[in-house]
Amino acid sequence: MAKKKKSGNSGNTIAQNKKARHDFHLSNNVECGVVLTGWEVKALRAGRCQLVDSYVFIREGEAWLYGCLITALPTATAYIITEPKRERKLLLHKREIEKLEQQINAKGYTCVCTALYWKGHIVKVDIALAKGKQDHDKRNADKDKDWAKQKERTMKHSVR
Numbered sequence: 001m002a003k004k005k006k007s008g009n010s011g012n013t014i015a016q017n018k019k020a021r022h023d024f025h026l027s028n029n030v031e032c033g034v035v036l037t038g039w040e041v042k043a044l045r046a047g048r049c050q051l052v053d054s055y056v057f058i059r060e061g062e063a064w065l066y067g068c069l070i071t072a073l074p075t076a077t078a079y080i081i082t083e084p085k086r087e088r089k090l091l092l093h094k095r096e097i098e099k100l101e102q103q104i105n106a107k108g109y110t111c112v113c114t115a116l117y118w119k120g121h122i123v124k125v126d127i128a129l130a131k132g133k134q135d136h137d138k139r140n141a142d143k144d145k146d147w148a149k150q151k152e153r154t155m156k157h158s159v160r
Contacts, residue, residue, distance in 0.1 A: 012118040014044050017051040020112045022141070024130035028103070029114070032063070033091035034125045039080055040070050044123060048073065049116055056090065056111035056127050058101045063090040065113060065125065090125060103129055 020026065036044070043049070054067040065088045072082040092100075103109055108131070115126040133141070 014047060014116040014118065014123070015049040015051050016115045017054065017113055019052055020114055020128075020130060022133075024110075024112060024132055026112075026114065026128040026130050028129045030092070030096060030100070030127050031119075031124050032096075032127060034065060034116075034123055035089040035091065036123060039072055039082060041123065043070050043073050044116070046073060051113050051116060054113040056100075056113060058097060058104070058111075061094070061097060063092050063097050063100070064088065065090055068113060068116070090127070100129070107131075 048071040050069040050071075052067075052069075054065060057064050057066055067085065068088060069084050071084055072080075100111055104111055109129040110131075111127055112130045113125055114128050117124055117126070
């Protein structure tokens with residue numbers, strides 16, 4: 001019997017950008033590939049990645065990922081000079097890049113990286129268009145999150 005394919009990126013997640021989910025209203029998620037070197041893949045398998053201040057910039061018709069920190073393993077970098085915060089090229093179709101660029105320029109959005117995960121043996125990046133939240137929006141989101149937790153707890157204890 002054949003194995004079922006997993007839907008989404010649960011269990012295969014390398015890193016998530018939780019700060020982006022807190023600081024921005026996210027929309028239009030896009031999955032894309034990323035160009036990596038060998039030592040970066042080894043470091044990702046060890047989970048040595050941070051996406052805190054990462055964003056996507058479009059230059060000359062190509063999408064680039066800035067601010068993604070991949071810390072090298074000491075064993076893999078004995079003979080290679082590494083650059084942990086280098087720009088990494090994203091693999092998107094030309095139409096997708098043009099669409100992102102139009103939305104970034106016209107509507108005042110920015111494009112942030114929200115997750116880095118494995119899809120089979122390939123590393124994928126989840127990027128999203130983001131619009132900044134104001135402080136009162138962040139407080140409301142926190143209140144809603146706390147209320148959902150409290151509601152779940154009360155429902156769990158009341159059903160017997």
